Amino acid sequence: LEQVYVGRHLLTAEVLGPFCRSLKVVIIVDRAVRDLYGTKLAQQLGGELLTVASGETAKTKDTVEQLLEAFFKMGLGRDTMLIALGGGVTTDLVGFVASIYMRGLPLILIPTTLLAMVDAAIGGKTAINTSFGKNLIGTIYPPSAIFADLETLKTLPEKEWLNGLAEILKIGLVQDADLCWLAQQDRKDSELISKAIQAKIDVVEQDIREQGIRHILNFGHTIGHGLESMSNYLLAHGEAVAMGSLVEAHLSWQLGYLTENSFLQIKKWYECFSLQLPSNYDRHRFFQAMLHDKKKSKGELRFVLIDQIGHAVPFEGAFCRTVSLQELEPSLVWMESVYG
């Protein structure tokens, strides 16, 4: 698997130069990141800078085609190091382009949001969205290296801290309860961030192609992706995953895997999110969105469930199980009544 470096002041020629030696360097950023870090890094590395649109709606095949066309016009060959500098949208998108351009260019990811550091950039998943759902087109393409520079979080808006926290809590719920307790104390703690990254690496290293244990990272995402998709991505990924994790914890309790006390503890951790369903929420359309999720099998919904805080139910190595609409309903009724 890729090498991950967590630290400060990593965006320099001293640190990154040795990884790019003798390669042409192309750095891809969105506008905001270009102004904050991109221009300076391009100067440091003597690289070219390409700017893409920002936000979840930029993660489309149109943007992919624009980048591919730019690469062809620049005459890029395999002697090019691509650097994706930015949030999860940028790392997912550039990762996908890197994986399909000439069957794969060397790639460095430099996540600049907490969400990208603890989730999107780790584990080799690349993706774009389609009209049928989120992340439905993509590849598994581990980069050469990942640099999480905690200094870049200094400019992170408060809302973005919550997006990252949602993934930290999620990995805490399925893999390492300590993360949840640490996050409760200080959610900007750099040790918390390092530990969350390591927890994800620990899971992904066992199962890069998501045949078994890696499924646990989808906790909260069946509900979460459904909500995000039906809101046309107006709902932030973190809010969607926070709501999804909470509802799937509720489901774990309802199906008899998790104690009520554990669920109530989890519910407290999510109070800082001020969760709310998207304004266009409609149960029928929500089902449709969930049914296009990758995790479904033969048209059925599958869920990762937890049997204690920090542990997912193994289900004989599948790490997920089919849940009928009937079994799911009480948790949806609860979600609609509390957050509708």
Place this chain on the structure above:
Amino acid sequence: LEQVYVGRHLLTAEVLGPFCRSLKVVIIVDRAVRDLYGTKLAQQLGGELLTVASGETAKTKDTVEQLLEAFFKMGLGRDTMLIALGGGVTTDLVGFVASIYMRGLPLILIPTTLLAMVDAAIGGKTAINTSFGKNLIGTIYPPSAIFADLETLKTLPEKEWLNGLAEILKIGLVQDADLCWLAQQDRKDSELISKAIQAKIDVVEQDIREQGIRHILNFGHTIGHGLESMSNYLLAHGEAVAMGSLVEAHLSWQLGYLTENSFLQIKKWYECFSLQLPSNYDRHRFFQAMLHDKKKSKGELRFVLIDQIGHAVPFEGAFCRTVSLQELEPSLVWMESVYG
């Protein structure tokens, strides 16, 4: 690496069924293959059949988008076994789609042309063409299994045998001289086909991501792809590779790696091809087409060269070297004078 099965009468539920167990089966074919083998195989396996356009011009992003859209509308999830049944266009195209749909579906390749059996289907390369050149978008995505059913070659047109022969001779020139001599005796021999497949597997297994020795399989392809691209793919891949291999053997001689006698022997082997440059050949446009090739480095042309029949020059593990336009010119002058 993938498992490869070479034999006869493999397109049955008995042989293929165990590989598809509990998965939904979707078989992708072009029209000709549908009528010859597709409909029957779909019945055998209880699978759905999707038909794509045939020929190199179908290997485009438009076809990819049509397939992806069809998959979404069919509601395909990861519990789907895709089967690509057909020539190299079908296996390259379906391989690419399989690699990017939901980050990878299980895939079986059933090449039905000699060219696809000995080359396209072996080694995990997937690709589509772009207006900038051939195979410039693609992934490395080894299938679950490959079945080369020699019975399907019974319906193969004579011209297609030559396309396959070009790749067999190529791998012979860089890896196993026996293949060239065997092909000279009987180019439809099933042992020859098995040995050619094995020779390619031997190379690819050492270097799946094409960092070193796998480059030798590009022998003949720098020239070949350039010709093919500038002819707008009117030139068959086999003819292009045959011409490319011959010219690159000439270049190997001109640069002092190969003896004249070896070159003259090689030239004899290619007489059965009735080689001819494409009617729109123009050296300037040919250069432009070559310069968009993936194998170039920093705008320079790189070539695999041979120092004897059956052996590529290692060049310290790089297995290719830069050749200046000046060094290349005598071989182009020769090509233009003999085949123009």
